[in-house]
Amino acid sequence: MKALLVFVVWAQLSSSRAEPSPQPIAPLLLDSTNCNDSNTIKVSGLALQEINRNRREGYIYNLVSIRSALKQSQGNAGMVYYLTLGVDETECHVLSRKDWRSCESRMFHQSVAGECNATLHINNLERIVCLHDYNCSLTSADRRTVSEICPDCPIDRDDKENESSINSANKALTNYNQNSNNTKYFNLLNVTKYSFQGMFFEAHFVEFTIVETACSKKQTVKNLSKCKPLAPGVAQFGFCKASVQIVNMKDGTTVTCELYQPEEYRDLNHPDHCRNQALIEQLPRDPRAMRKGQTSGMPTFMQMNETAENLVVLPYFPLKRSSSSSCPYSVGGTNSIR
Numbered sequence: 638m639k640a641l642l643v644f645v646v647w648a649q650l651s652s653s654r655a656e657p658s659p660q661p662i663a664p665l666l667l668d669s670t671n672c673n674d675s676n677t678i679k680v681s682g683l684a685l686q687e688i689n690r691n692r693r694e695g696y697i698y699n700l701v702s703i704r705s706a707l708k709q710s711q712g713n714a715g716m717v718y719y720l721t722l723g724v725d726e727t728e729c730h731v732l733s734r735k736d737w738r739s740c741e742s743r744m745f746h747q748s749v750a751g752e753c754n755a756t757l758h759i760n761n762l763e764r765i766v767c768l769h770d771y772n773c774s775l776t777s778a779d780r781r782t783v784s785e786i787c788p789d790c791p792i793d794r795d796d797k798e799n800e801s802s803i804n805s806a807n808k809a810l811t812n813y814n815q816n817s818n819n820t821k822y823f824n825l826l827n828v829t830k831y832s833f834q835g836m837f838f839e840a841h842f843v844e845f846t847i848v849e850t851a852c853s854k855k856q857t858v859k860n861l862s863k864c865k866p867l868a869p870g871v872a873q874f875g876f877c878k879a880s881v882q883i884v885n886m887k888d889g890t891t892v893t894c895e896l897y898q899p900e901e902y903r904d905l906n907h908p909d910h911c912r913n914q915a916l917i918e919q920l921p922r923d924p925r926a927m928r929k930g931q932t933s934g935m936p937t938f939m940q941m942n943e944t945a946e947n948l949v950v951l952p953y954f955p956l957k958r959s960s961s962s963s964c965p966y967s968v969g970g971t972n973s974i975r
């Protein structure tokens with residue numbers, strides 16, 4: 638525990654090759670930076686953009702506040718930022734690849750909020766923006782509080798993949814397949830939100846992702862589950878919002894879907910998520926997974942490169958938070974920075 642509280646990292650060159658002759662690097666200090674300065678706000682926006690781009694499931698996060706910002710100067714290699722960002726969930730699914738700034742936060746009764754820790758390397762000269770690591774933790778609005786304030790509000794169910802949500806999604810999807818003019822049928826991928834309102838009338842609100850299948854709409858398909866999804870990289874994906882209910886004794890299902898082109902996932906497990914690729918190596922997630930042959934006892938990570946010149950990134954997220962009185966900084970409500 639104590640070791641984690643020390644923020645001076647002595648990095649020493651321990652290249653296996655002898656040349657060029659190893660030079661000790663100056664100690665790297667973690668500096669607090671103002672959470673309200675324009676650079677920190679910009680960097681936090683970039684970090685969130687990279688986090689959203691890296692995610693495969695769930696909804697795009699919106700920046701609510703900057704809770705802590707620490708920076709570590711890397712000399713010619715730029716700057717590494719350790720950021721703690723207050724975030725909340727928006728209405729946009731990550732598959733949409735939309736910019737978080739163009740997405741609305743969820744309404745109060747559906748709100749999901751929390752924070753993300755992110756380690757971001759920025760080198761303006763080399764035009765590198767590299768998200769090394771991140772971890773987010775969000776929770777839904779308290780159910781009891783919501784139903785006290787708004788007894789009629791449909792409340793999100795945790796059991797999103799329950800029978801009645803899947804039935805609702807399939808019903809909406811059948812409707813979509815019939816009424817859209819895509820050439821192929823789409824199949825259900827995941828139910829991503831489900832709420833149910835039963836106070837005055839029965840309505841199911843469901844959000845789900847869909848994937849393009851090999852079945853052409855020219856053929857009649859009795860059972861959609863027999864249609865195999867097209868290969869990744871070929872298949873279009875989609876995200877739908879539907880309400881399934883009976884209105885005046887008739888089917889009142891409404892559904893709207895957005896389709897997205899075959900996607901390119903960016904993955905932290907692949908080094909090419911960084912804009913300047915060759916420079917960055919994957920960090921060990923486990924702080925104990927220290928490099929062998931380190932002369933100091935400190936956990937350090939070192940990347941040797943002529944261009945990047947000795948980038949050092951802490952292999953763990955700092956326990957300390959920024960001591961600046963400007964932290965936390967509220968970004969000023971939903972979607973206020975653009």
Ligand SMILES: *[C@@H]1O[C@H](CO)[C@@H](O)[C@H](O)[C@H]1NC(C)=O
Binds near residue numbers: 772
């Ligand atoms: C991410 O955060 C959660 C909640 O704070 C924690 O339980 C989990 O261990 C963290 N994961 C990593 C990889 O740090």
Ligand SMILES: *[C@@H]1O[C@H](CO)[C@@H](O)[C@H](O)[C@H]1NC(C)=O
Binds near residue numbers: 796799800801802
């Ligand atoms: C699924 O959700 C519906 C609607 O909220 C609920 O009535 C039903 O009991 C749930 N089914 C299961 C198997 O949990």
Ligand SMILES: *[C@@H]1O[C@H](CO)[C@@H](O)[C@H](O)[C@H]1NC(C)=O
Binds near residue numbers: 816817818
């Ligand atoms: C069907 O296709 C036409 C032409 O591509 C397009 O303009 C129209 O909006 C489509 N209709 C639906 C319901 O998607």
Ligand SMILES: *[C@@H]1O[C@H](CO)[C@@H](O)[C@H](O)[C@H]1NC(C)=O
Binds near residue numbers: 827
């Ligand atoms: C989405 O569906 C896939 C395949 O059915 C499954 O492996 C995955 O766990 C689901 N994800 C969620 C968030 O439910």
Ligand SMILES: *[C@@H]1O[C@H](CO)[C@@H](O)[C@H](O)[C@H]1NC(C)=O
Binds near residue numbers: 860861862863
């Ligand atoms: C569709 O096929 C699946 C598996 O092949 C089966 O489990 C399901 O009951 C079928 N559904 C209908 C409506 O026939």
Ligand SMILES: *[C@@H]1O[C@H](CO)[C@@H](O)[C@H](O)[C@H]1NC(C)=O
Binds near residue numbers: 913914916943944945
């Ligand atoms: C450092 O990165 C540059 C730019 O990507 C690359 O061309 C070069 O080979 C790398 N050098 C070393 C020693 O890895």
Ligand SMILES: *[C@@H]1O[C@H](CO)[C@@H](O)[C@H](O)[C@H]1NC(C)=O
Binds near residue numbers: 773954956
């Ligand atoms: C972020 O880091 C702080 C300090 O190390 C830790 O207390 C917190 O649980 C982390 N949050 C997440 C979501 O990982």
Ligand SMILES: *[C@@H]1O[C@H](CO)[C@@H](O)[C@H](O)[C@H]1NC(C)=O
Binds near residue numbers: 963
């Ligand atoms: C940032 O916060 C500090 C400390 O709270 C304050 O002195 C400073 O004026 C603020 N700067 C801006 C640009 O708002």
